[in-house]
Amino acid sequence: MTEDDAPRFDFPGAFDLSGEVAVVTGGSRGIGRAIAHGLAAAGAAVAPVSRTAADVERVASELSEYDVGTCVATADVADEADVVDCLDTVADELGRPSVVVNNAGINPEVALGTPDRVSADDFDTVNDVNLRGAYACAHAAADHLEATEGSLVNVASVGGVVGLPRQHPYVASKHGLVGLTKSLALDWAPSVRANCLAPGYVATDLTEDLTGNEELAASIRERTPLDRFADPEEVAAPTVFLASDAASYLTGATLAVDGGWTAR
Ligand SMILES: NC(=O)c1ccc[n+]([C@@H]2O[C@H](COP(=O)([O-])OP(=O)(O)OC[C@H]3O[C@@H](n4cnc5c(N)ncnc54)[C@H](O)[C@@H]3O)[C@@H](O)[C@H]2O)c1
Numbered sequence: 062m063t064e065d066d067a068p069r070f071d072f073p074g075a076f077d078l079s080g081e082v083a084v085v086t087g088g089s090r091g092i093g094r095a096i097a098h099g100l101a102a103a104g105a106a107v108a109p110v111s112r113t114a115a116d117v118e119r120v121a122s123e124l125s126e127y128d129v130g131t132c133v134a135t136a137d138v139a140d141e142a143d144v145v146d147c148l149d150t151v152a153d154e155l156g157r158p159s160v161v162v163n164n165a166g167i168n169p170e171v172a173l174g175t176p177d178r179v180s181a182d183d184f185d186t187v188n189d190v191n192l193r194g195a196y197a198c199a200h201a202a203a204d205h206l207e208a209t210e211g212s213l214v215n216v217a218s219v220g221g222v223v224g225l226p227r228q229h230p231y232v233a234s235k236h237g238l239v240g241l242t243k244s245l246a247l248d249w250a251p252s253v254r255a256n257c258l259a260p261g262y263v264a265t266d267l268t269e270d271l272t273g274n275e276e277l278a279a280s281i282r283e284r285t286p287l288d289r290f291a292d293p294e295e296v297a298a299p300t301v302f303l304a305s306d307a308a309s310y311l312t313g314a315t316l317a318v319d320g321g322w323t324a325r
Pocket residue numbers: 086087088089090091092093110111112136137138139164165166167190194216217218219259260261262263264265266267268
């Protein structure tokens with residue numbers, strides 16, 4: 062090997078997202094808020110999207126510390142017209158989105174239980190947000206991503222790669238999201254990359270029933286090789302990686318961010 066063909070790295074430049082325009086659904090709190098901060102810290106202009114303008118305004122104002130662009134765009138991802146309007150707003154205010162993070166997700170109490178208890182309507186409620194909502198965003202963003210040679214990151218779950226008892230709607234939606242990501246990766250290659258994250262247990266509002274129950278929390282920690290819940294920032298950092306040039310040969314992949322939970 063000569064010096065000329067020696068491998069070359071541009072670190073940390075390969076992680077730099079300056080010039081990118083990112084949309085993060087469910088960006089008002091928890092993992093999505095941390096992802097919005099992470100992408101902004103890496104230099105992207107970021108629209109933290111959620112349903113309530115006041116919540117979005119709060120996160121948008123937090124992002125001013127990074128000296129990047131931001132805007133207040135709202136959407137209920139279960140409402141396709143809302144999603145289209147939202148992406149138009151972002152494109153008008155910040156430029157064409159080049160990074161789209163489908164993070165909005167729910168797992169409501171009514172959808173937890175054995176199939177005799179959870180109705181098909183409750184199944185739909187979860188899937189309308191977690192899966193159909195992600196597809197609506199991908200569909201509405203497709204032209205922007207194509208034009209910018211951008212990247213999509215879907216936030217699935219360990220429930221997207223293994224079954225979990227009494228969470229059928231959630232698990233079906235997250236398995237669907239993993240499959241959707243693979244198909245998008247095929248149809249969008251080579252110009253647009255699409256990848257998935259599969260977080261384990263992360264301390265957020267979504268898991269407060271677990272973190273607030275010492276017995277349940279202990280059993281989750283015991284099942285998790287790293288012996289703790291993740292902080293939202295620990296899901297945000299791999300999102301920055303997947304959106305960046307450092308992940309230039311990753312597409313259609315599902316990255317477990319689960320403290321080793323699925324390694325068992
Ligand atoms: N917390 C965990 O342990 C964990 C583990 C694996 C995967 N996840 C996934 O990570 C994502 C974020 O989870 P979180 O723990 O931060 O949850 P969270 O409940 O703290 O936040 C969810 C966010 O999504 C938004 N949202 C909900 N429904 C929406 C809709 N219809 N339209 C637009 N926005 C909507 C909420 O306003 C909020 O901003 C979800 O997709 C979740 O399934 C979470």
